[in-house]
Amino acid sequence: QKEVEQNSGPLSVPEGAIASLNCTYSDRGSQSFFWYRQYSGKSPELIMFIYSNGDKEDGRFTAQLNKASQYVSLLIRDSQPSDSATYLCAVNLANDYKLSFGAGTTVTVRA
Amino acid sequence: GAVVSQHPSRVICKSGTSVKIECRSLDFQATTMFWYRQFPKQSLMLMATSNEGSKATYEQGVEKDKFLINHASLTLSTLTVTSAHPEDSSFYICSARGSGRETQYFGPGTRLLVL
Numbered sequence: 001q002k003e004v005e006q007n008s009g010p011l012s013v014p015e016g017a018i019a020s021l022n023c024t025y026s027d028r029g030s031q032s033f034f035w036y037r038q039y040s041g042k043s044p045e046l047i048m049f050i051y052s053n054g055d056k057e058d059g060r061f062t063a064q065l066n067k068a069s070q071y072v073s074l075l076i077r078d079s080q081p082s083d084s085a086t087y088l089c090a091v092n093l094a095n096d097y098k099l100s101f102g103a104g105t106t107v108t109v110r111a
Numbered sequence: 112g113a114v115v116s117q118h119p120s121r122v123i124c125k126s127g128t129s130v131k132i133e134c135r136s137l138d139f140q141a142t143t144m145f146w147y148r149q150f151p152k153q154s155l156m157l158m159a160t161s162n163e164g165s166k167a168t169y170e171q172g173v174e175k176d177k178f179l180i181n182h183a184s185l186t187l188s189t190l191t192v193t194s195a196h197p198e199d200s201s202f203y204i205c206s207a208r209g210s211g212r213e214t215q216y217f218g219p220g221t222r223l224l225v226l
Contacts, residue, residue, distance in 0.1 A: 032213045043204045043220040044155070049213075088154065092213045097143055099215055103154045 003027060004091050006102035014110050019076040021105050023089030026070070032092035033065055033072045034099065039085045047087075048074070079109045114138050115207050117218035124195055125226055132190045132221045134205030140185035141207035145215060146178070149202045161188050195225040 036044035
């Protein structure tokens with residue numbers, strides 16, 4: 001079982017719609033959870049991090065964490081063509097500063 | 112804040128030569144730096160973890176004698192690809208985290224092409 005799994009893409013959504021990205025992780029002791037965005041040919045950039053159960057909102061992005069279900073998600077509201085990218089879920093394993101990355105979900109926002 | 116730079120952004124070299132890539136944290140002190148490699152359409156693969164003033168910790172399957180890492184200061188880590196071969200051609204990305212922080216901030220990456 002992979003440490004971090006993301007729903008397979010690609011995910012295509014119309015402009016203005018909500019894009020929903022899912023991620024599950026295997027280590028129940030994981031403490032910190034991150035969403036990175038990676039444009040083609042570029043390095044990842046941090047969108048959000050979340051540590052506690054519940055929702056965390058930042059602009060058009062909302063991260064949701066459910067530690068009991070070992071599940072973290074990212075919602076992108078009012079999707080824009082500029083949101084078209086690969087989104088990487090990353091988990092900080094317990095007692096370790098290393099990040100374990102999912103394979104990524106590619107999102108395409110149709111104008 | 113939390114800006115990480117890499118140099119060079121792109122390098123082309125002949126097979127058998129060595130290439131050095133620099134990673135700098137510009138506005139914070141990086142307790143730990145990480146080196147990743149990413150092949151086309153694949154996710155990031157962690158190569159090694161580098162702590163200032165100590166030896167790097169390499170992931171399984173990564174040759175420490177081929178990928179030399181030096182973390183001489185709290186703002187600079189270098190990765191040297193020794194005796195590069197075409198199969199080493201990849202996108203090399205560093206990241207850095209500050210003391211007490213778990214968040215990693217990524218550099219812009221270095222695209223290496225070995226002919």
